[in-house]
Amino acid sequence: MKHTTFGIGLGLALAVSLPSLPALAKTIDIAIGHQSMCTDTYTAGIVVKELGLLEKNLPKDGAYADVDYNITWADYSSGGPITNQMLANKLNIGVMGDYPLIVNGAKFQATDSLRTLYIAGTGYNLKGSGNAVVVPVDSDIYSLDQLKGKSVSTPVGSAAWGMLLKAMQDAGITEEVSLKNQSPAVGAANIAAGKIDAHSDFCPWSEIMEFRGTGRKIYDGSEAGVPYLHGVVVRQDFAEEYPEVITAFLKAVIEAGKWIEENPSEAVDLMEKWTGVEKEVLYIYFSNGGHLTLDPTIKDKWVEALKFDHTVLVKEKAIPPLDFDAWITEDYIKAAYADLGMDYDADKTSVVDPEVANAGLPAEIWHSRDGILKYESYPEFLKAVADFQGTGAKLNATYVYDKATGLKLFGKTAYFVLAEDGSYETFLRKPDAEAYAAEVKGELIDLPTAVAAFIPTE
Amino acid sequence: MSKLGQVVDTMEDKEDPKEFNATKGHEATVSQKDDLKIQGLSGQDVFNAIARLALHLGEQLKRNASTISLSLISLSLGLFLWHLATAYKLDFYINFQNVPSPSKVFTAFWTHLGDPEFYIHIGVSMQRILTGYITAAVIGIAAGVLMGRSRIARSLIYPYIEVLRPIPAVAWIPLAILMWPTEEASIIYITLLGALFPIVLNTLHGVEQTPEVLVRAAKSLGASRLQIFWHVILPAALPSIAAGLAIGMGVSWFSLLAGEIISGQYGIGYFTWDAYSLINYPDIVVGMLVIGGLGTLSTYAVKLGMQPLLAWQKRAR
Numbered sequence: 173m174k175h176t177t178f179g180i181g182l183g184l185a186l187a188v189s190l191p192s193l194p195a196l197a198k199t200i201d202i203a204i205g206h207q208s209m210c211t212d213t214y215t216a217g218i219v220v221k222e223l224g225l226l227e228k229n230l231p232k233d234g235a236y237a238d239v240d241y242n243i244t245w246a247d248y249s250s251g252g253p254i255t256n257q258m259l260a261n262k263l264n265i266g267v268m269g270d271y272p273l274i275v276n277g278a279k280f281q282a283t284d285s286l287r288t289l290y291i292a293g294t295g296y297n298l299k300g301s302g303n304a305v306v307v308p309v310d311s312d313i314y315s316l317d318q319l320k321g322k323s324v325s326t327p328v329g330s331a332a333w334g335m336l337l338k339a340m341q342d343a344g345i346t347e348e349v350s351l352k353n354q355s356p357a358v359g360a361a362n363i364a365a366g367k368i369d370a371h372s373d374f375c376p377w378s379e380i381m382e383f384r385g386t387g388r389k390i391y392d393g394s395e396a397g398v399p400y401l402h403g404v405v406v407r408q409d410f411a412e413e414y415p416e417v418i419t420a421f422l423k424a425v426i427e428a429g430k431w432i433e434e435n436p437s438e439a440v441d442l443m444e445k446w447t448g449v450e451k452e453v454l455y456i457y458f459s460n461g462g463h464l465t466l467d468p469t470i471k472d473k474w475v476e477a478l479k480f481d482h483t484v485l486v487k488e489k490a491i492p493p494l495d496f497d498a499w500i501t502e503d504y505i506k507a508a509y510a511d512l513g514m515d516y517d518a519d520k521t522s523v524v525d526p527e528v529a530n531a532g533l534p535a536e537i538w539h540s541r542d543g544i545l546k547y548e549s550y551p552e553f554l555k556a557v558a559d560f561q562g563t564g565a566k567l568n569a570t571y572v573y574d575k576a577t578g579l580k581l582f583g584k585t586a587y588f589v590l591a592e593d594g595s596y597e598t599f600l601r602k603p604d605a606e607a608y609a610a611e612v613k614g615e616l617i618d619l620p621t622a623v624a625a626f627i628p629t630e
Numbered sequence: 631m632s633k634l635g636q637v638v639d640t641m642e643d644k645e646d647p648k649e650f651n652a653t654k655g656h657e658a659t660v661s662q663k664d665d666l667k668i669q670g671l672s673g674q675d676v677f678n679a680i681a682r683l684a685l686h687l688g689e690q691l692k693r694n695a696s697t698i699s700l701s702l703i704s705l706s707l708g709l710f711l712w713h714l715a716t717a718y719k720l721d722f723y724i725n726f727q728n729v730p731s732p733s734k735v736f737t738a739f740w741t742h743l744g745d746p747e748f749y750i751h752i753g754v755s756m757q758r759i760l761t762g763y764i765t766a767a768v769i770g771i772a773a774g775v776l777m778g779r780s781r782i783a784r785s786l787i788y789p790y791i792e793v794l795r796p797i798p799a800v801a802w803i804p805l806a807i808l809m810w811p812t813e814e815a816s817i818i819y820i821t822l823l824g825a826l827f828p829i830v831l832n833t834l835h836g837v838e839q840t841p842e843v844l845v846r847a848a849k850s851l852g853a854s855r856l857q858i859f860w861h862v863i864l865p866a867a868l869p870s871i872a873a874g875l876a877i878g879m880g881v882s883w884f885s886l887l888a889g890e891i892i893s894g895q896y897g898i899g900y901f902t903w904d905a906y907s908l909i910n911y912p913d914i915v916v917g918m919l920v921i922g923g924l925g926t927l928s929t930y931a932v933k934l935g936m937q938p939l940l941a942w943q944k945r946a947r
Contacts, residue, residue, distance in 0.1 A: 252907040259728050259909070279909045283728055323895075329907045352895040353904055361807045368813075489908050 199240045200414060202226070202421075205254035205263040208247045208447040209356065211375045211457045212302060212402040213267040215428040215466055216294045216421075218446050219439075221245045223431065225424035231416040249356060250327060255279060258288065264410040265421060267294060269331040269374060269402050274482045275491060276405050277499045282492040287408040292422050292468040292505040295429075296401035298525050301463045301579050303335040303393030303400055304378035308366040309386055314602040316343045316391045322369035325354035325362065331400055334484050336372040338396045363387045375463065379453045382585050383569070389585070392600055394526075394577045399477045403470075415504065422468060422508035429466035432458050437544050452538060452569035456580050461526070461533040461573065463580065469520040470502050530578035538568040550588075550596035551626075557583075557619075558626035570619070574600040575608065588622040589614045596622065680938050730912040735919070738912035747896075752920065754896040755886060758814075759928065762821030763882050767875060770826050774833025774871075778840075779863070795827045799888035807892060817889035817897075824885030825878035832874025836867030865942055872936040879932045883925035898924070 206217025220226050230241055246263060248254050251272020257263040259279070266276065266288075273290065280288045305324070307313045313322070316339060326333045340346040354362060359371035364386040371387070381387030393400055404425070411418045432439040440454040447454075457464040475496060485491040502516075509516040534546035535553040539560065547553035553572070560567055570583030575597045586598040587605035591612040599605035602616075609616045691698075709732055714720075716731035730738075742748040773791075777784040799820050806816035840863045848858045887899030902917025 250907065252909055255909050256906070260725070275909055286728070327907070328904060350895065353900065353907070355891065358803065358807065358892060361804050362813075365808050367807060489910075491908070 197238055197240055199242050200417065201242045201244070202265070202417060203244045203246065203257075203263045204421075205246050205248055205257055205266040207249065207251070207254075207267065209249055209377075209449070210269065210402070211449070211454060212269065212295045212400075212464055214294075214443060214447075214458075215432065215468075216267040216292075216402075216404050216425045217245075218443065219428040219431065220421075220424045222442070222446050223428065225427050226421055229420040229423040229427075231420060236416065250330060251276065252329060258405070258407060259283070259286065261407070265404065265406045265418075267402065267404050270400065270478060270481050271329055271331045271334045271485065273403050273405060274478060274485055274494060275329060278482070278485075278492045278494040281494060281499070288405045288499070289408050289411055289504075290403055290405055290470070290500045291411070291418060291503075292404045292425060292508075293470060293474060294402045294404065294425065294468060295464040295466045296399055296474070297394070297463050297465065298399050298523055299394035299527070299577065300335060300396050300398050300400040301392055301394045301526070301577070302375035302457075303332040303372065303396075304389045305336065305339070305370050305372045305391035306363055306378045306381050306387035307370045307390050308363050308368075309388050310366065311369070311388070313370065314390055316340070317345065318390075319370055320345050320348040323350040323352055324370040324372060325352040325359050325368050326372040327355050327359070327374075328353040329485075329489070330374055331481075332372045332374040332393075334481055335393045335396050335398070335400070337484060337488065338398060339372075339391060342396065360386070376449055376453050376457060379456050379582070380449065382582055383450055383453050389600065392577065392579065394579060398480060399473060401474055401477065403474075404468075411504070415507075418504045419507045419511065422505050423512055425468050426508060426512060426514070429468065432466060436460065436462075452582075455538070455544075455569070456571065456582070459536075459571075459580070461530045461580050463526075465524040467519060467522075467524075468505055468508075469516060470500060470505065471520055471523065473523070475500060525578075527578035530573050530580070533573060535573070535583070536571040538570070540566040540568050550598070550622075551594075553583075554596070554622050555626045557623045558628075561623065562627065572598040574598065574604075576600065576604045583619050586619065588617045588619060590617055590622065590625075678941070682941070728911065730915055734912045735915045739916045739919075742913075742916060748901075750896050751898045751901045752924070755890070755898040756924070758818055758821055758889070758897065759879075759882055759886060762818045763825050763879060765818070766822045766825035766878060766882065767829055769822075770829030770874070770878065771833050771871060774830045774874075775837055775859075775863075775867070777830075778834050778837025778867070779859075784834075791827065791830055794823075799824055799885035800891070803888065803892055806889075813892055816892050820889035820892070821882050821886050825882035828877040828881055829871070829874040832870045832877070833867060836870025836874075837863060839870060840866040868936075868939055872933070872940060875932050875936065876929050879929045880925055883921055883928070887921070 204217070204221075206221070207213045208218050226243060227241070230236070232239075246254075246257065251266070251268030252275065254263060254266040254268055255272065255276040258266050258276070268276065276288055277290060280286050305316065305319075313319065319340075324336065326336050336351075337346070340349055352368070354368070354371065356373050356377045359368070359373055360377055360381055362368040363371050363381055364384075370390070372391075378387065378389055382389060404422070406418055436455065436459045440451040440458055443449070443454050443458075444451040456462055458466075479496060482491070482494055486493075506516050509519070534548050535550060537545045537547070537553065537556055537560070539545055545556065547556055550572070553570075557567070557570060572581050572583050572586050573579065574581055574586070576599060579600060581598065581600055583598075586600065587602055589597045589599065589605050589609045589612070591597070591614040593612075597608060599608065605616050608614065713732050715726040716729055720726040773787055777787050802820050802823065806819050807813075810816040810819055844862050844866070845858055848862050853861065886897070887902060890897035890899035891903055898917055898920050902914055902921070905911075905913035905917060
């Protein structure tokens with residue numbers, strides 16, 4: 173690292189030339205904008221903040237021997253305000269989703285001298301899950317085509333908005349849908365009150381609505397097929413002045429990811445306390461087989477996805493051009509990997525596809541007392557649910573996997589298909605379930621019906 | 631609440647010497663009550679006033695030429711300073727480095743003027759303001775008069791006014807969505823709330839200011855309660871009500887943006903908010919200035935509309 177050697181050199185020079193001078197205490201302000209209502213940013217946001225991982229990794233020797241750090245965290249509900257604060261130089265580091273990242277990079281490049289750098293990812297879903305279109309739970313809409321002539325709201329400029337545009341284009345209904353701009357909280361309230369036909373939102377809002385029983389997913393971002401990712405941007409002037417601080421931040425991001433992977437159920441428990449998002453919802457993201465693959469590397473495929481996102485923004489919202497080569501840099505994340513003795517290229521080339529990775533994963537029951545229990549087959553799973561119901565035990569949530577995409581689902585929102593041979597499969601979307609039921613001459617049922625067959629009759 | 635009235639009084643003092651008399655009226659009623667003739671409002675009065683107003687409008691413009699030109703000079707100076715601050719990227723405690731220049735904002739504005747959707751934004755907002763404002767005016771004046779004339783009504787209604795008044799419009803968003811049947815109704819409700827409180831409080835203030843001696847005089851002449859209300863109390867309260875209506879109009883634009891967050895598709899408040907989510911600074915300023923401009927125009931329209939009803943004051947002098 174050029175910057176590292178320069179920093180150490182500077183430190184040495186100071187140490188040699190000014191040995192007798194008293195240490196000059198210097199304060200470095202590190203201000204980070206994160207989003208506690210966007211799960212994919214947690215490894216560069218709330219987890220780093222609450223576990224004190226940044227403090228742990230910040231350099232304390234060489235040029236930084238006498239430095240005091242003043243770390244501030246600011247919580248936002250979307251990426252736009254973070255970019256605004258970064259432009260005003262009130263935040264140095266920002267964490268946000270793909271579309272807001274593009275706006276961030278492009279808006280900075282449109283200024284005379286200010287720039288940001290895209291330095292790392294936080295997590296991704298290869299197929300684009302995390303974004304979803306949700307309808308009120310009592311709605312009679314089950315697929316995207318049925319949205320013709322209806323109004324759909326979404327936070328304009330967010331990843332969910334980009335996904336919705338592509339989904340409507342793919343379905344050829346763009347002209348017939350009236351699109352409204354609603355922030356996540358407003359959209360969720362409108363869904364709960366049944367005031368809007370559908371709402372498209374980012375993680376974890378659609379699962380929150382499902383879990384609370386107000387909304388039902390009709391379209392998952394995975395169907396649009398564009399990867400959904402989040403990343404970290406930093407002001408270039410800050411990164412160039414204190415490269416070691418940025419590397420330290422990314423080491424904290426990597427450690428936060430490891431901490432979650434090692435013990436997801438304990439992690440979601442704590443994250444619920446920090447963010448107020450139910451742990452059962454967070455588990456669908458952060459568990460093995462969850463929506464989110466934690467991985468800070470910058471993959472070529474991500475750059476392609478971001479370039480695609482940029483073309484959408486240019487077309488729809490006249491966003492200025494973005495020089496991706498100047499914006500994206502792997503220097504800092506590579507330095508962080510090297511410092512931790514990890515192999516960057518190995519992580520960079522590995523990509524997790526939920527359809528492959530989640531095949532054959534066990535169904536899960538979150539027992540309020542006994543924790544998470546795993547079941548290799550659906551009959552075992554359903555029998556266990558029936559038994560627990562018989563004993564009056566409280567189940568926090570149940571999890572199954574969509575046969576079509578491999579995505580983790582809440583058992584209570586999944587469509588179960590009971591085939592002729594007595595085997596079960598589960599689905600996210602009703603049309604998929606109906607198609608499969610026709611294929612295997614099966615029966616389409618919901619969780620309570622499936623469980624009822626396992627309740628002892630005597 | 632009397633402070634509110636006074637603020638408008640002092641603001642108008644500077645703007646227009648003619649308005650001075652009009653809105654100082656309620657104080658005049660107190661000090662000059664002996665000279666004051668009891669005047670009711672009749673159709674003839676209103677007609678005369680309108681005719682007089684039209685006649686004098688041109689004259690007034692001529693008379694106020696210096697005031698108007700002074701205001702124009704002040705505005706262009708502000709524009710020029712803004713231009714300088716952005717051109718030289720002023721960064722002296724306040725930072726203008728990334729603030730869009732007037733020319734950029736004007737270019738954005740000009741582009742939007744050629745876009746039919748921009749007029750939809752404005753039209754939709756005007757409609758919301760109008761509906762919310764008129765409803766607020768009706769409810770506000772009725773509640774204010776009621777509270778002013780009845781101790782019981784006052785004890786019953788006033789606590790609500792005081793408790794609800796400090797709640798900011800944005801805080802109402804979740805409940806407004808839940809309570810009202812349609813999005814449009816929720817937005818109008820939030821706009822209405824903004825206008826309601828200044829109107830209620832100023833009406834109450836005006837009614838309370840009615841000199842009791844005039845009421846007694848009318849009573850001794852055999853006037854019924856309704857007659858007293860129509861010929862004595864309402865005219866005496868009108869200057870204050872007019873001030874409340876003018877302030878209410880300004881505040882309803884103020885809360886419009888909060889309301890339009892509920893359903894972002896059309897509306898100038900939404901336009902501004904949308905520009906913020908995409909960090910489009912010139913459009914944000916366009917939205918701000920359009921709200922400011924429309925707010926000014928509509929407040930002026932309210933004042934102009936109230937003038938004929940206040941004509942009695944000038945004659946009373």
